[in-house]
Amino acid sequence: MQPVRHPDAPAPGELLGAHYGQCFGCGGDQPHGLHLEARAGEGVSLTAEFTVQPAHQGAPGLAHGGVLASALDETLGSLNWLLRTIAVTGRLETDFVRPVPVGTTLHLEAEVTAVAGRKIYSTATGRVGGPDGPVAVRADALFIEVKVDHFVDHGRQEEIQAAMSDPDQIRRTRAFEVNP
Numbered sequence: 001m002q003p004v005r006h007p008d009a010p011a012p013g014e015l016l017g018a019h020y021g022q023c024f025g026c027g028g029d030q031p032h033g034l035h036l037e038a039r040a041g042e043g044v045s046l047t048a049e050f051t052v053q054p055a056h057q058g059a060p061g062l063a064h065g066g067v068l069a070s071a072l073d074e075t076l077g078s079l080n081w082l083l084r085t086i087a088v089t090g091r092l093e094t095d096f097v098r099p100v101p102v103g104t105t106l107h108l109e110a111e112v113t114a115v116a117g118r119k120i121y122s123t124a125t126g127r128v129g130g131p132d133g134p135v136a137v138r139a140d141a142l143f144i145e146v147k148v149d150h151f152v153d154h155g156r157q158e159e160i161q162a163a164m165s166d167p168d169q170i171r172r173t174r175a176f177e178v179n180p
């Protein structure tokens with residue numbers, strides 16, 4: 001089935017913001033996190049940027065492959081906010097096409113290609129040198145829709161309690177990406 005953009009999804013061009021301050025991918029409270037910033041696109045698509053920091057190295061001066069996969073995972077996961085579906089990554093298949101030096105800004109774009117029951121299929125690319133530059137990484141993913149219980153049942157109680165008692169209703173909602 002074709003994916004359906006939620007009527008309350010942020011308008012094209014709007015920043016999505018962090019879903020959780022402690023998230024390694026997008027949180028502002030993680031000193032060594034990716035601080036990835038995603039912006040809604042048309043349909044069920046988005047763009048995102050992430051600049052590789054010294055803390056993200058694998059080989060000297062180059063981004064760690066796992067960190068690049070994290071950037072793709074976070075970008076693809078952010079698509080759920082446009083569907084207003086709670087989902088987790090079940091499968092992430094990544095191609096590393098070019099090495100990415102520290103200091104590089106990765107220009108990511110992602111879209112949901114199909115939805116089948118609980119399964120959400122999506123794809124993403126990361127380009128260097130600008131949004132139209134050469135592809136450095138790409139990924140295809142399968143996200144699986146879950147209930148909010150997935151996080152409540154499996155997350156460490158300390159963080160679950162802190163997130164659930166956040167007085168900011170939007171932050172509380174977005175920590176679990178709950179359909180409001």
Ligand SMILES: CCCCCCCCCC(=O)SCCNC(=O)CCNC(=O)[C@H](O)C(C)(C)COP(=O)(O)OP(=O)(O)OC[C@H]1O[C@@H](n2cnc3c(N)ncnc32)[C@H](O)[C@@H]1OP(=O)(O)O
Binds near residue numbers: 019176
């Ligand atoms: C809070 C919001 C976050 C927003 C942004 C964050 C971005 C980052 C996103 C992440 O990184 S999430 C963290 C990484 N992922 C996980 O920790 C998930 C761990 N895995 C699980 O909890 C379970 O395996 C999972 C919920 C994914 C599936 O278990 P279920 O028991 O609910 O599903 P089930 O096994 O019944 O499978 C449902 C369907 O999906 C298919 N499926 C599940 N896992 C699959 C897989 N790995 N590959 C292919 N197909 C898979 C499965 O075959 C089946 O297909 P059919 O309906 O056609 O039979």
